[in-house]
Amino acid sequence: MGGVAGSGKSGGINVLMGNLSACQDVVIWAIDLKRGMELQPWASCIDRLATTPDQARTMLRDAVTVLEARAEWLTANGRRVWDPTPEHPALVIIVDEYAELADDAPDAAGDTDSIARRGRAVAVTLIAATQRPTQKAMGKGAVRSQMDVRVSFRVRERKDVDLILGQGMLSAGWHAHTLNAPGKFLLSAPEHDTPRRGRAYLLTDAAVAEAAERHAATRPALDEVSRLALDEARMAPVSEPSAPVTPSQEDHAETALREALDGAPDEGLPIAHLLMITQLSRPTLYRRLAELVKSGRAVQVGYGSCN
Structure with missing residues (x-):
């Protein structure tokens, strides 16, 4: 068009x-x-x-x-x-x-x-x-x-x-x-x-x-086949970024992530918001979220959002 x-x-x-x-x-x-x-x-x-x-x-x-x-x-x-x-x-x-x-x-x-x-x-x-x-x-x-x-x-x-x-x-x-x-x-x-x-x-x-x-009110949700594929792709292990992250940066990012997830609404927080407040790279954030979900300290409520 x-x-x-x-x-x-x-x-x-x-x-x-x-x-x-x-x-x-x-x-x-x-x-x-x-x-x-x-x-x-x-x-x-x-x-x-x-x-x-x-x-x-x-x-x-x-x-x-x-x-x-x-x-x-x-x-x-x-x-x-x-x-x-x-x-x-x-x-x-x-x-x-x-x-x-x-x-x-x-x-x-x-x-x-x-x-x-x-x-x-x-x-x-x-x-x-x-x-x-x-x-x-x-x-x-x-x-x-x-x-x-x-x-x-x-x-x-x-x-x-x-x-x-x-x-x-x-x-x-x-x-x-x-x-x-x-x-x-x-x-x-x-x-x-x-x-x-x-x-x-x-x-x-x-x-x-x-x-x-x-x-x-009548919009459909993405089908289960597609949702599962996206969940698997998002949470798959990925390599760390080449730029080093200092301990102080890690501490700040971890604190920001925990506070954000603790205060998240029932519908969760979008990945874009978590990237902004933690300043983590996307691969690192996904790896950390996968660890939190696996340990039961976070819940993935949909593709692209957690609480």
Whole structure:
């Protein structure tokens, strides 16, 4: 999904979020590197929201873990396709401003490629939106080639039409550079092969808030297959960071961790919060949490949170 600023791309994402959040067989993960500005209104319907490059890397790595676990489960059960249900939901990852991800976390390209190539059968879907449809942002690998549903809002230059919709689309009559009002778009998909203009509904802030509140209560949880795979990956033994940690730093981190866990609410504390207050590296924190869980001094209440 692409288009310049003011073309209605954000409105299109709101329409998409409104529909996805109403589906009780879809878990939504989202990446918004504008510190959550665009997708925060839907936070109550989003299972995980990444707003920094590090969080985005972790989320995409976890998505690959999920798709691999689901693939193994399908094979073990003699099945070829993950059929979404509320108990076994699809996983949809929305990346708002994909160009920022390409700039700030280029090392995540391997994971996005893997999701694009292997995600369909296991119901792990990537949706990328950008207002900067550069060659670098759109890429030349699997991410671009595997996206057979493409939406172009107004673009500034004629060449951007081919970057979003595919090579030769401008010559074939897909003139997204002539779209003349916010929200107007061209949709290219297997069942939409004619350049016919459409227009996204405009959802006001009040409508978004009302929809998010209404749908939040019916959001499904991630399936057990995926949760167990993430738990195992998070708590697996990892190597220590190369930089030495002094005894005083260890004491401070241990004290901060214990105080945080002692005062944690019933729903636990997110890993991102524990990383911030302890200043530990992610591998060290996961190792320490695994030790506390094993000894019964902490409880993992969900993936990415402990108390």
